[in-house]
Amino acid sequence: MVFKLRTRNAEFETGTFIPWVASGDATVSDDVACSGFWTARLGPGTGYIQQDGVAYPNRSFEIEFRVGAVGGLATSPLVVTLDFYDEPTFGQFFQWEQQRERSGGAYLPLPEPQPKGRLLRRFSFTVPAADIPTVGGATPVGCLKFDLDAGLSPNNTRRFRLTFSKPVAGGADLIVDAIHVIERTVP
Numbered sequence: 001m002v003f004k005l006r007t008r009n010a011e012f013e014t015g016t017f018i019p020w021v022a023s024g025d026a027t028v029s030d031d032v033a034c035s036g037f038w039t040a041r042l043g044p045g046t047g048y049i050q051q052d053g054v055a056y057p058n059r060s061f062e063i064e065f066r067v068g069a070v071g072g073l074a075t076s077p078l079v080v081t082l083d084f085y086d087e088p089t090f091g092q093f094f095q096w097e098q099q100r101e102r103s104g105g106a107y108l109p110l111p112e113p114q115p116k117g118r119l120l121r122r123f124s125f126t127v128p129a130a131d132i133p134t135v136g137g138a139t140p141v142g143c144l145k146f147d148l149d150a151g152l153s154p155n156n157t158r159r160f161r162l163t164f165s166k167p168v169a170g171g172a173d174l175i176v177d178a179i180h181v182i183e184r185t186v187p
């Protein structure tokens with residue numbers, strides 16, 4: 001069996017989002033993290049983070065991550081989606097990412113967010129607000145760890161798009177950290 005870790009900057013320890021793309025109230029923070037020192041932080045409004053990557057067809061996918069609510073009660077769920085696309089090349093989105101990386105992470109306007117290609121399958125999972133533990137104190141803090149079976153990538157899969165979103169404004173900020181997409185060959 002062959003496995004690959006498909007997310008890049010999975011732990012946010014670069015202190016930047018690159019190559020994640022963030023929208024709305026989403027920051028990279030070193031106040032309180034689930035692992036290491038840095039984490040993605042969503043809130044107080046709505047927001048999401050998203051990453052595109054290479055994926056092969058007919059592989060089994062898992063999503064690992066940690067989540068916590070900083071210093072109070074979560075009132076928003078956390079929604080995870082993993083989309084599989086058939087487009088073999090990266091579009092404007094990826095070129096933008098490369099350009100941003102070369103420029104040292106300088107601000108560039110966000111590109112058109114729609115990926116090229118056809119959506120083949122969507123895996124979606126919601127962590128209810130009531131299940132997200134309140135965390136605080138010295139970093140790293142004890143977040144809730146998930147290990148989701150996201151099923152098989154369909155025929156013609158060439159790329160994934162992973163999104164974590166806080167869809168409801170208000171409540172404690174959510175931290176999401178140590179995000180790994182694991183692709184395995186099926187025995």
Ligand SMILES: [Ca+2]
Pocket residue numbers: 011012013033034035036037038039177178
């Ligand atoms: Ca981290």
